[in-house]
Amino acid sequence: MNTRHITRRYFFQECGIGVGKVALASLLAPAVSRSHAAGGILQPHHPPKAKAVIHLFMAGAPSQLELFDHKPMLSKYEGKPLPPSVIGGQRYAFIRPDAAVLGPQFAFAKHGQSGAEISEMLPHLSTVVDDIALIKSCRTNQFNHAPAQIYMNTGFSQPGRPSMGSWITYGLGAETRDLPAFVVMSTGSGISGGAACWSSGFLPSVHSGTRFRNTGDPILNVSTPDGIQASTQHDTVDLINAMNHRRLQLDGDSEIATRIANYEMAYRLQSSAPELMDLSKEDPATLELYGCDPKTPSFARACLLARRMVERGVRFINIYHEGWDAHSNVSGNVKNNAKATDQASAALIKDLKQRGLLDSTLVVWGGEFGRTPMVESSVSLGRSMGRDHHPQAFTMWMAGGGIKGGITHGATDEMGFNVVENEVHVADLQATILHCLGIDHERLTYRVSGLEFKLTGVEPCEVIKPLLA
Numbered sequence: 001m002n003t004r005h006i007t008r009r010y011f012f013q014e015c016g017i018g019v020g021k022v023a024l025a026s027l028l029a030p031a032v033s034r035s036h037a038a039g040g041i042l043q044p045h046h047p048p049k050a051k052a053v054i055h056l057f058m059a060g061a062p063s064q065l066e067l068f069d070h071k072p073m074l075s076k077y078e079g080k081p082l083p084p085s086v087i088g089g090q091r092y093a094f095i096r097p098d099a100a101v102l103g104p105q106f107a108f109a110k111h112g113q114s115g116a117e118i119s120e121m122l123p124h125l126s127t128v129v130d131d132i133a134l135i136k137s138c139r140t141n142q143f144n145h146a147p148a149q150i151y152m153n154t155g156f157s158q159p160g161r162p163s164m165g166s167w168i169t170y171g172l173g174a175e176t177r178d179l180p181a182f183v184v185m186s187t188g189s190g191i192s193g194g195a196a197c198w199s200s201g202f203l204p205s206v207h208s209g210t211r212f213r214n215t216g217d218p219i220l221n222v223s224t225p226d227g228i229q230a231s232t233q234h235d236t237v238d239l240i241n242a243m244n245h246r247r248l249q250l251d252g253d254s255e256i257a258t259r260i261a262n263y264e265m266a267y268r269l270q271s272s273a274p275e276l277m278d279l280s281k282e283d284p285a286t287l288e289l290y291g292c293d294p295k296t297p298s299f300a301r302a303c304l305l306a307r308r309m310v311e312r313g314v315r316f317i318n319i320y321h322e323g324w325d326a327h328s329n330v331s332g333n334v335k336n337n338a339k340a341t342d343q344a345s346a347a348l349i350k351d352l353k354q355r356g357l358l359d360s361t362l363v364v365w366g367g368e369f370g371r372t373p374m375v376e377s378s379v380s381l382g383r384s385m386g387r388d389h390h391p392q393a394f395t396m397w398m399a400g401g402g403i404k405g406g407i408t409h410g411a412t413d414e415m416g417f418n419v420v421e422n423e424v425h426v427a428d429l430q431a432t433i434l435h436c437l438g439i440d441h442e443r444l445t446y447r448v449s450g451l452e453f454k455l456t457g458v459e460p461c462e463v464i465k466p467l468l469a
Contacts, residue, residue: 001469002361003276003397003428007402009076011082011434013107013259015169016110016334018228021168024045025436027187034221034377037142040097041174042171043441044156044172044436044437044438044439045164045438045440045443046134046149046438046440047067047358047438048296048402048436048437048438048439049362049400049401049402049436049438049469050360050362050401050436050437051175051221051315051361051401051437052310052314052315052316052317052360052361052362052365052401052402053164053168053316053317053361053362053363053401053433053437054301054303054306054310054317054319054348054361054362054364054365055164055165055166055169055316055317055318055319055361055364055365056320056321056341056345056348056364056365056366057149057152057170057197057318057319057367058321058324058337058365058366058367058368059145059149059188059191059320059321059322059323059324059344059367059368060147060192060322060323060324060325060326060368060371061148061193061325061367061368061370061371061389061390061394062143062324062337062366062367063324063326063330063333063370063371063387064136064370064371064393064394064395065104065119065370065373065387065416066104066105066119066121066127066330066331067118067119067338068117068118068119068134068136068336068393068395068397069136069393069395069412069416070104070108070119071104071373071412071414071415071416072280073414073415074101074102074103074104074373074416075103075104075236076413077101077103077415078100078101078102078103079100079101079347080082080100080371081097081098081099081100081101082102082374083375084097084411086232086417086418087417090392092143092372092388092389093144093388093389094327094375094376094378094381094383094388095372095374095375095388097163097321097378099225099302099303099372099374099375099376100375100376101372101373101375101415102373102375102385102387105203105290105334106119106120106121106331106334106468107119107187107333108120109126110127110469111126111127111129112127112130112406113130113406114129114130114405114406114407114408114447114455115129115137116129116132116134119334119338121334121335121338121342122338122342123342124342124343124345124346124347125342125346127343128346128349128350128399129406130336130405130406131157131349131353131399131400131405131406132307132349132396132397132398132399132405132406133397133399133403133404133405133406133408133409133467134395134405134408134409135395135396135397135398135409135410135424135429135464135467136393136395136408136409136412137409137410137419137421137422137423137424138223138366138370138393138394138395138396138412138419138424138425138426138429139389139391139392139393139394139413139419139423139425139426140368140369140394140408140426141157141391141423141426142157142368142369142391142426143369143389143391143432144264144389145192145193145389146192146193146194147193147232148193148368148369148391149191149192149197149198149368150191150193150197150388151353151368151411151426152200152368152429153193153196153198153424153457154196154197154199155320155426155427155430155454155455155456155457157325157407158459159194159196159199160196160199160201160202161165161199161201161202162199162200162201162202162203162446163196163197163198163209163452163453164433164455165182165184165198165207165209165318165457166182166198166199166200166201166203166204166207166209166431167207167434167444168182168249168315168316168382168396168434168437168439169181169182169207169315169316170200170203170204170207170314170436170446171437171439172437172439173315174313174315175313175314175315175398176313176314177232178312178313179276179309179312179313180209180314181210181315182198182207182208182210182212182315182316182317182318182320183209183210183212183309183314183316183317183319184198184209184210184211184212184314184317184320185214185305185306185317185318186211186214186300186319186320186322187214187297187298187302187319187321187322187340188320188322188323188410189321189323190322195231197318198318200212201292202446202448202453203240203446209316209318212305213437214297214301214302215338223432234376240398241324252282252342253384270341275442276305276308276309276312277305279292279294279301279304280345281454282294282304286304286351286409287304289347289349289350289351290303290304290311290343290344290348291343291349292304292344292403293342294317298344298358299319299321299340299344300342300343300344300347302319302326302344303308303319303344303345303349304344304346304347306319306348307348307352307355307357308359309352310352310438312355319446321337321340321341322379323336323337323340324337324367326371326386327338327376327381327383327385327387327388327400328376328382328385328386329384329385330371330385330386330387331385333386347366348363348383349399351399353400357400358399358400358401359400359401360401361401361402362398362400362401362402362433362436362437363396363398363399363400363401363402364397364399364429365395365397365398366394366395367394367396369389369390369391370389370390370391370392370393370394370395371388371389371390371394372386372388372389372390373390373416374388375387375388376388386435390417391421392417392418392419393412393416393417396429398432398467401436401437402435402436402468402469403467403468403469404413404446404466404467404468404469405469407466407467409422409424409464409466409467410422410424417465422466424459424464425461427456427457427459427461428461428462428463428464430444430455430456430461431456431461431462431463431464432463432464432467432468434455434456435463440457441454441455441456441461441463442454
């Protein structure tokens with residue numbers, strides 16, 4: 001036969017038995033093997049410190065000037081514009097460059113043996129400062145919410161690229177067959193970046209984040225409908241999978257493999273998801289530690305569920321808490337959001353530590369950018385005493401999983417406007433997270449349209465070595 005006329009379908013039909021066995025074996029094996037079939041590295045590039053990541057994403061951008069980066073000089077300049085030498089040519093969406101300075105709205109104090117300076121709005125976090133690394137010199141290229149959120153999560157400002165959780169599960173696979181390797185939860189009104197923040201992009205869609213709901217079934221239709229017997233459902237899933245396996249043999253399409261894996265996962269989730277979400281057996285002292293009502297959706301409940309997911313082998317967990325966009329009343333905004341998140345964030349550190357899980361779990365806290373030292377006020381928009389978007393400088397913190405606790409990295413100028421010491425770009429953060437998991441960010445790539453793509457993009461970046469334990 002002329003080999004130029006051999007099609008992919010002909011190859012799979014003629015070689016169906018052998019290839020079919022390979023496909024079936026890869027699909028019935030643990031999820032880590034499925035990742036390998038999809039091209040993951042599986043074996044880390046170097047010994048990892050972290051096995052899992054919990055990313056506490058403060059969507060909307062919390063004000064670093066009210067929480068972490070104390071600038072007394074702002075009080076002296078309050079009501080006056082910043083010197084032009086500080087602002088340079090920077091332009092903003094909602095304020096003029098000569099907008100008046102707004103001083104810090106809360107008191108700060110030093111805590112722990114490290115002497116880290118923390119706002120009075122974070123009384124719980126102040127008790128674990130010796131376990132966290134404060135990064136006061138973060139910078140991003142993006143100044144609007146959706147592009148900045150997508151950029152923080154995917155390394156690119158537009159939808160279509162794989163998210164960090166997708167890259168990690170593609171690279172390392174999963175440690176559990178009963179729950180998704182990458183789970184997403186949210187505790188607010190909506191995320192500007194949307195599902196692009198946890199999409200698998202051009203990676204096989206099996207690596208997309210699985211969104212868990214705050215109420216009812218964590219995933220729609222995961223419960224068996226009334227009147228359907230377990231045996232009937234089992235037979236139905238077997239029939240559908242048999243049909244999908246046949247189509248996989250004919251087409252060799254990786255998305256069919258994803259479909260099969262999703263059916264199998266959905267079936268297992270009918271028992272694993274309710275058990276995961278049932279907090280009735282949690283110790284009352286643990287619920288009190290988090291400030292968690294087991295039946296009420298909240299950031300605290302999401303953090304406790306994240307700890308339970310880590311215990312059950314989930315690789316990457318995103319918790320989005322929306323509402324930090326303080327264009328008006330920055331004082332009230334910070335007060336309300338800190339009240340909703342501070343206790344649970346600190347409790348997560350304490351709980352993981354007392355269970356021996358903090359050393360193998362990397363916790364990351366932060367938003368998409370910072371807030372301006374200048375005040376935002378607009379009669380037409382009904383805004384006053386707020387702060388605009390500020391990409392030049394903001395603060396994040398990390399803990400556990402290979403990160404050195406009790407340190408403060410980087411610094412901004414006396415106005416909190418520009419980074420003046422140890423600048424940390426978003427790509428540097430991403431490279432460091434991958435490093436803690438044993439992944440070299442330069443070597444975790446995926447070929448698309450003749451190009452090798454990676455999470456950290458093409459611009460130079462580096463692992464933040466002073467943060468490493």
